[in-house]
Amino acid sequence: MANLKDNYDVIVIGGGMGGLTCGTLLAKQGLDVLVAERLPRPGGYCSSLRDEGFSFDPAVGILEGCDKGGVVYQTLTELNVERELELIKLDPANRVAGTDFDILVAAREEGFEDDLKRLSPGEGESIHLFLEECKALYHEMALVSAGSPDLMGLGQKIGFMKDFLLKCSHLRKYSAKSAREVTHSFFTAPKLRAVMHGVAIFLDPDTQASILMNIIGMAANEDICYPKQGGVQALPNILVKALERNGSQIALNTTVNRILVEKGRAIGVELEDGNQIRAKYVVSNIDGKHTFLKLVGEEYLSPKFIKELNTSKIYGSVVSISLGVDMDFRAIGIQSSDLSYCPTNDIGELFSGQPEKSGLMVRLHSLLDSTQAPLGKSTVGIVACVSPITLINYWKLDKDGQKGKEYEAVKENVAGKLIASVEKVVPGLSEHIVYKRIATPITFEKATLNSEGSAMGWYPLPGGKMRSQKTPIKNLYQAGHWTFPGGSVPAVVASGRNAAQLILKETQ
């Protein structure tokens, strides 16, 4: 473990993208920051693994918001490190394939629109209108996620509310509805609906429609990228270097067990080894329930707040399979690095939890960065969308919550069926596997301590309330996907910025 001081200005618990953003921005402003991360590498879900010559990104697989004007780009620019992240723009952003369609979601947006119209010729007008709504919503999203109302004075707050009411009609309308409701209201052909959900097959169809529509808007705005080298790990690594260059510190393999509270305010943390470290401010970048119910303790919280923590819905997890194969995709003419596969056009079935029918995200990222696989070989990442197979109780843990014999059998069985499904887009895949690693919701929960292996924190229910980086405990803030504005790298970067600005506002 790194040499730690007894005192810091700020301790950030968790080195995911939300925590690293917050810590690095504060370090740049001269504050003495410690980021405590329990894993041996930074980034949380935004990280890459290297094993037996293959590199994989088991969770975050693509980066959004890195274009000029995007929140990731803005943050890197503020830290003067934007040139350190060399990116490849994904064009096509995605390929969505099914039993009776195969479509490129290209930045050349007319191509995408025309292809959709060919799929269902009678629905041209609805297709055009829907894509226009997605693009408008993408721009409105940028407007509201630029700053937290917590940071605004009264005048700014009134301006923000006015903008929200007058300029964000799409966002208001589609945040109140579910994605499933909206695709069903726009389109009648099941395959059109499947394509639209396929663009973000990872996304639960019962979440706010605005999330799906924002992703479709991003694809049409060419804002989907991948690092030229180093996988998605390149991004947190750049932040760590900037943090250290500014005189602050990250302690890896360091678990925080308790947030110290005195007279209603956070005064530091206690580590797993019992070491207590003081700080003027503490930022939690970790699981929302864990932060308050375990690290703070119920004695400091109101019954209403505890009830809210215990009853709020949590976003589901996923199954992620990393394969090394002795196939050369480039040589056999496979071009799209990222594709979604829909084994059925029925949205209910795609998210029903039957592995044979589950919607899949397939990443062939050695096509983007040839150093990710040995010569003549390739990588395949498969992520099965949120559904009952991604619920923690599907995996048959034993009574003590440990992985038993049954767990291994269920895992192999599910993975086998998912791989068989991917063979429809990568023929012969199962005969060429030379490396396999399977991550289930249990793997994600054990590694990151996100409750139930949640992929995106609190569930964005249609019409759900907006959370804040502020907490009921003075000097304790939150960053990451258990706070506003929710899951995904751009969202947690925005939350880390908000948390940093709230602390800076207090210190000035």
Ligand SMILES: Cc1cc2nc3c(=O)[nH]c(=O)nc-3n(C[C@H](O)[C@H](O)[C@H](O)COP(=O)(O)OP(=O)(O)OC[C@H]3O[C@@H](n4cnc5c(N)ncnc54)[C@H](O)[C@@H]3O)c2cc1C
């Ligand atoms: C399979 C999968 C695919 C995804 N794909 C994408 C994608 O392509 N693009 C995208 O934008 N988003 C994607 N997401 C969502 C995105 O990964 C998350 O919303 C985001 O990365 C969360 O960042 P975070 O900073 O909130 O926290 P996390 O990434 O969860 O990081 C929290 C960190 O805190 C550490 N920690 C926990 N408890 C403690 C403790 N007590 N002490 C010290 N450290 C602790 C954990 O080890 C972890 O490193 C994906 C998620 C998953 C699971």
